[in-house]
Amino acid sequence: DAKTTQPPSMDCAEGRAANLPCNHSTISGNEYVYWYRQIHSQGPQYIIHGLKNNETNEMASLIITEDRKSSTLILPHATLRDTAVYYCIVRVAGGTSYGKLTFGQGTILTVHP
């Protein structure tokens, strides 16, 4: 699975959009980009994933660059409850390694009042 690079921490004002970047320059054509978050002391929570098209769901939007070497997770209107560690994970879907996630250090997002 491709290695990812994320900034260790970011701040955001409540009500503003939070844009969390992730670099995955060695991503392969069959690898997806997944985002999870972990609120303090809780189990990780799935947010969104995508292959090459931009994706949106009720929680967030995922923007993947055309060359797929980087992506951005967007929380459109951040709230205090969005304060968490956000993990960007790149992995192949399917095959013998399906399901296994490799978590890096992630980005600590702090949302301020």
Add this chain to the structure above:
Amino acid sequence: NAGVTQTPKFRVLKTGQSMTLLCAQDMNHEYMYWYRQDPGMGLRLIHYSVGEGTTAKGEVPDGYNVSRLKKQNFLLGLESAAPSQTSVYFCASSPNYPYRNEQFFGPGTRLTVL
């Protein structure tokens, strides 16, 4: 629908003691996983299962054993606990969708080995 539950929530062991952590899911998922998370670090995969009666080693399997006798349950055993196994243990499950791999996590078990 409780999702993924873990038992117990907290446990303190002495070195050399044994224990079993229980994970249960009611979503009829095929895949189940055990991770550990040490302070300030990301999760690391211990063992996983792709179906009832099957298990496989993950990234850090030493010192742990697992069993999946029923589809809904995944047990993690420590035969002889060591202080290095002090950690938070998370169980997860996911459906058998080829292009989803969305994992659902339990609340965690906080284990301290003295």
